[in-house]
């Protein structure tokens with residue numbers, strides 16, 4: 025009996041009570057202070073169900089939310105010189121990099137993937153604010169160049185999610201050089217007549233706002249995102265005036281013509297799918313096949329009915345796999 029109660033029973037208890045009850049089951053909304061259940065929040069794409077505050081999310085969540093069936097291929101990005109200036113503030117730059125890599129599991133602040141959005145091929149680049157404030161340095165510059173090249177190769181639109189505190193000061197002028205460099209990369213995309221869609225997320229500031237993040241053919245933002253070059257506090261201190269409420273927030277910028285739309289995260293995939301469908305040439309390509317069949321019928325009616333049909337559904341799916349394969353082959 026002793027052996028049972030003293031040795032076996034405690035072990036049994038240990039096994040049965042050892043349930044995972046991590047501390048992070050509840051998350052406090054930074055905006056309204058409401059406690060939110062972890063799995064509910066995750067199901068809600070990290071948007072507070074009480075005040076609709078959009079929390080910051082990383083590349084993996086973005087890719088999972090946006091690509092069809094959460095299927096995508098991550099691009100291996102080119103290596104860049106580590107710590108070219110041997111920079112050190114309170115800590116060595118190499119140490120900061122190491123910490124950020126351990127924290128996020130990413131090599132640097134920009135991740136690029138390709139896959140499909142409602143059947144259309146697309147390249148998506150996501151900047152991760154968790155990685156040293158998403159700062160723009162050599163690696164991010166390289167990632168944007170690579171994303172642009174891939175989009176051109178695949179004849180696919182490039183969708184970029186920006187989120188950054190600005191340029192990476194640890195790389196000094198080399199990080200500032202990424203501003204013209206990424207601008208040229210986006211220019212090449214435009215010369216290839218491919219759409220560049222930017223989704224500005226909280227916060228997009230500094231050198232990122234002053235370069236690629238404002239060059240989109242279509243500028244979208246998530247609600248409440250801070251978008252600016254210099255932050256409100258700096259401006260207030262400089263001009264010594266109180267700024268209007270909501271200054272530099274997405275809704276304010278939309279009202280003042282800096283954005284095309286502010287889209288809730290839950291509607292983002294649908295909106296992007298619709299836009300990609302509208303701006304790519306894919307709609308025109310299937311026409312020869314249908315034109316052959318309906319040559320005798322007047323053409324305007326045919327196109328009219330086509331447009332009323334929901335995009336990205338039955339009428340398009342047969343062509344998609346073949347085309348995507350071609351694109352992939354071309355990419356290889």
Ligand SMILES: [Zn+2]
Pocket residue numbers: 053054055056057058072073074075076077
């Ligand atoms: Zn909230």
